[in-house]
Amino acid sequence: MVEHNQPRRSHGELTKGQEYADRLVDLQQVWWKRVLPVQAAYRWNIRRLGLGRVLDVGCGLGRTLRQLDGNGVGVDHNPMFVEHCRSTGLTAYTTDEWPQAPEAVPGSFDGMILSHVVEHIEPDVADAMLRTYLPFVRPGGRVHFITPQERGYASDPTHIHFTDFAALERLARRHGLVVERSFSFPFPRSAGRAFVYNEFNVLARKP
Structure with a gap:
């Protein structure tokens, strides 16, 4: 059963610290994820959308950034995530660094991705996030949302x-x-109650 009405928590309370970063690193290093090509389907899903130069908001450890073949820039509020991304050769900034980043040019991105971000924050914070980062997407660019x-x-x-x-x-x-x-991936919507990695995908365009 999914609990839809959990108590409100402040933005960053649960996902900004070292403990959360370490947890995701540990999950990423599980043996079967290293041996099996588990990211192949998700890589295909991202690449087939043809989003162009992408701003990855809430980039985490850079899983989505790595699928963009160097054609993306990440931003995240957790400095440990940003440090990890940089250590693997990806371009990423903290939310505090972003306003001064050379890539922070209005209208300079073809697309934006928020992958596994919105479910971690309150709706008003999601609205504030879009108000902050949408100006960096050009008119006609697209925004791709992914949630579990x-x-x-x-x-x-x-x-x-x-x-x-x-x-x-x-x-x-x-x-x-x-x-x-709007589409379910990688399996039909009915699989979402049993398969951990089934996702809601919504693709939208900036007029």
């Missing part, structure tokens, strides 16, 4: 807002984005 379905949502105690297709579409439209496509 039921089983994935329940797997992480730092998830505080279950965000399905309808919630993502409302978020996009509140900021003037035109929803182009």
